[in-house]
Amino acid sequence: MLHRSRAFAAEGGAPVEILTFDNFRDYPDIRKTLTEQGKLTGGVTLRNIWEDLASLAGDAPVLPAEELTGFTPLGETGTPVTSVEGGPSGRTQRFAADGTTLLQTDYLREDGSLFLSDRNDVDTPGQHGGRSLTLCNAQGLPVEQWRSSWEMYRSWLDHLTDGHDSFFIVDNKHAATFMKTYRRPSATVFLMVHDSHLATAVDGPASPLSGSGDVVVPRFDNFDGVAILTRMQAEDIRARVGDIGNIHVIPNSRALPVQPVEGDRDPTAGVLLAQLRPLKQIDHAIRAVTDVNHRLQTTATLGIYGEGDEGARLESLIQRLGVSSLVQLKGHTHSPARVFGESSFSLLTSSSESFGLVILESMSAGCVPIAYDIHYGPSSIITHGVNGYIVEYGNEQALAECVAAFLGLPAEQKATMREAAISRAVDFSDAPVVSMWSEALTAAAASKAIPAPELQVAVTDTVWGTWSDGALELRVTARLTAESDSLDADTPRFLCRLRIRGTESFFRASGEVTGHTAEGEFSSVFRFGPDVMQALSEYVVDATLETQLLGRRVSSRLPFRAPVPSPMDVYGTVHGNLSLRPLRPAPAPSTSTANAV
Structure with a gap:
């Protein structure tokens, strides 16, 4: 998201605001850190609703008492309150008699004046139920009131856009549940799907949805556009929910510096960049590289960069296999381009991805990717044997054999693959991807402008x-x-x-x-x-x-209409052939009785 925002500002020449709704964070410190890391640059700003609320009131007229519901500032009630530190403002809170149920929070400016009173016991004082959020001016007097946080969020977005044409890209599944309700003629709202929507793709498009997929997929219709990272995933989504015309395939992009094909690259070094969590199946990579060295008698090392809960278990596996000199956990890196540029090949052993951005980063540095064939991503980027390798999912032996085969290639053939990898990565550089976004956003806005008939x-x-x-x-x-x-x-x-x-x-x-x-x-x-x-x-x-x-x-x-009854039953014979028979038993042959005299 940060990279896309920088690309929009640099390639599109339009300022980008990153909007956040959460409280209790130190945003000045976040901005400082992101700026130092080069992730927040000119044309891209970070904006938080809780920082803006204190000044949002402006010169708005004071609301008359008859238009207010449940506005009782804590400083005026004499009720015991609790002071809370942290976040963009000071706060005081009121709890129910049980001491744990939060009933009211008042937010204060630096000068101690009230700027927002959030009350949750409007229906019955002292019992949780019914909400009012009241915005106050510099004198602590009420100027606007909402009955829910979503109403307040929508008011903030209206304040930011002021009726002008605007484009919103939603990167978070939780924000998506709110942003699907923000419908304005001048606002074009896109949902960005970063992950696979399926928990597992074993049953194709009808496979169970993932946790995030269960949140966002049913809401696709509520957005002017939905951006999917790969064509394969978009096809599976259309097969599941139909095509209503708002799904666009737009990959992630990267600024791609030209890398030397060989340079100081270690010809035996492999690298894996991923969070250390079960989904990434890093133990597969560890066992495969062990197999390369022991069974296949080919020298290979593996540097694993990342952090996560699986660290201790993976380190234990490395020690148990006796490959600590070959496979090492190296922690987080802020310089993936350098790491890839020093390595010969990279591994991706995840059980699920939506794009595999790490593959693109590897290819852009001339580091040949070797990846499991998973939904989604690798096969959309890699041409097997040309600029990387696709390996049968979960087949650790095939993974090891692929690594050994690559390392055994002549130097000229490796160099050709590295050049092909770099060439492929250029397809995903910022300029062409920003152009895709421009076309998709423009088309969505134009479609939105068409008057809908009765x-x-x-x-x-x-x-x-x-x-x-x-x-x-x-x-x-x-x-x-x-x-x-x-x-x-x-x-x-x-x-x-x-x-x-x-x-x-x-x-x-x-x-x-x-x-x-x-x-x-x-x-x-x-x-x-x-x-x-x-x-x-x-x-x-x-x-x-x-x-x-x-x-x-x-x-x-759809109204139900029972099928017209058929007089015949269609059935299969003992030989598996199709036949028909009456639904009702055939009448018994008529018989007559004769009396002999």
């Missing part, structure tokens, strides 16, 4: 059936009524959503329009594959038709 949708028929492979097919007919000539100006798009009842999780399929009449009646076919039906098999699921036309989207529940 649209009514009446579903007139629903026909359903299942296929032998377990897929579900729905045939839906709907009559559209739109204002003026909207149906002539654009072709409506139809999607069918299967939502798990009681949740926000869903699968959605785009419809194939099979016909339409001059009266505005459209027929569409939707197919949900067997993988989707298997993923939904344990839940109650509700079906909805979504109709889109010129920026307007209408949701309609």
